[in-house]
Each structure stands twice: as C-alpha cells, then as structure tokens.
Amino acid sequence: MTINLIADVLVASLLVATIITCFILTKRIERLKTDEAGMRQTVGALITATDNAERAIAGLKSTLGDCDRTLEERLRTAERYAADLAAQVEAGQVVMERIGQIVSAATLVGAKEAPIETPAAPPPVSRLESAAQSAAAIRARAARRLEEQAA
Numbered sequence: 001m002t003i004n005l006i007a008d009v010l011v012a013s014l015l016v017a018t019i020i021t022c023f024i025l026t027k028r029i030e031r032l033k034t035d036e037a038g039m040r041q042t043v044g045a046l047i048t049a050t051d052n053a054e055r056a057i058a059g060l061k062s063t064l065g066d067c068d069r070t071l072e073e074r075l076r077t078a079e080r081y082a083a084d085l086a087a088q089v090e091a092g093q094v095v096m097e098r099i100g101q102i103v104s105a106a107t108l109v110g111a112k113e114a115p116i117e118t119p120a121a122p123p124p125v126s127r128l129e130s131a132a133q134s135a136a137a138i139r140a141r142a143a144r145r146l147e148e149q150a151a
Contacts, residue, residue: 096139
C-alpha cells in the first residue's frame with residue numbers, strides 16, 4: 001500500500017506540476033496573441049506608410065523631371081541670348097572702330113583745312129567737326145559701358 005500511496009502522491013505532484021505548466025503556457029500564449037495583434041497593427045501601419053512614401057517618391061520624380069525639362073529649356077534660351085549678345089557686342093565694337101577711323105580722318109582733314117577766322121564772329125563749326133565730336137562722345141560712352149560690364 002505504501003507503494004501505491006507513493007505512486008499516487010507522485011502522480012498527484014506530477015499532475016499539479018502539469019497544471020501549473022499549462023497555466024504558465026496559457027498565459028504566454030495569450031501574451032503572444034496580444035503581441036501578434038499589435039504586430040499586425042504595426043505591420044499594417046508600415047504597409048500604409050510604405051505606400052504613401054512610394055506615391056510621394058513617384059510625385060517627386062515627376063516634379064524632378066518637370067524641373068529638369070524647364071531648366072534645360074531655360075539654359076538653351078540663355079545660351080541663345082548669350083550668343084546674340086556676344087554677336088551684338090562684336091558688331092558694336094566694329095562700329096566703334098569705324099567711328100574711330102572716321103573721327104581720326106575728320107581730325108586730320110580738319111587740321112589740314114584751317115578755317116578762316118574773323119575776329120568779330122566765333123569760329124564756324126563745320127558739319128564734319130560736329131559729327132566727329134559726336135562720334136568721339138559716343139565712343140567714350142560705349143567704352144565706359146564696356147569697362148563697367150567687364151567689371
């Protein structure tokens with residue numbers, strides 16, 4: 001009978017240990033299920049955030065493409081304007097050189113032909129001298145402008 005009693009006590013203690021272990025495992029499973037629900041919510045939020053980020057990236061790529069095309073167009077326009085401006089500056093320099101030659105020639109001609117002065121009247125200014133003076137003034141202004149642009 002003692003063996004039966006010892007066996008019964010041993011079985012009872014094993015049953016108590018099994019019940020306690022089952023209780024502990026049940027609590028752990030409940031926590032895991034709660035954590036699983038939280039994880040599902042977290043994963044859902046991450047998926048939503050990822051979708052939003054992908055849409056935002058697509059929008060940014062589209063905007064970047066538009067900006068690139070606009071910038072490229074503006075650069076081409078600026079290059080055309082720069083080429084036109086360079087051609088106009090070159091043409092202006094040629095005109096200024098010609099005016100300088102005309103002024104030099106007019107000065108030489110004016111120096112060779114000394115006007116006859118009357119003591120009572122101021123010396124007459126010929127059209128050629130007037131044009132030469134105007135051309136010299138224009139040349140001086142253009143030279144100042146070129147120097148200002150260079151600076």
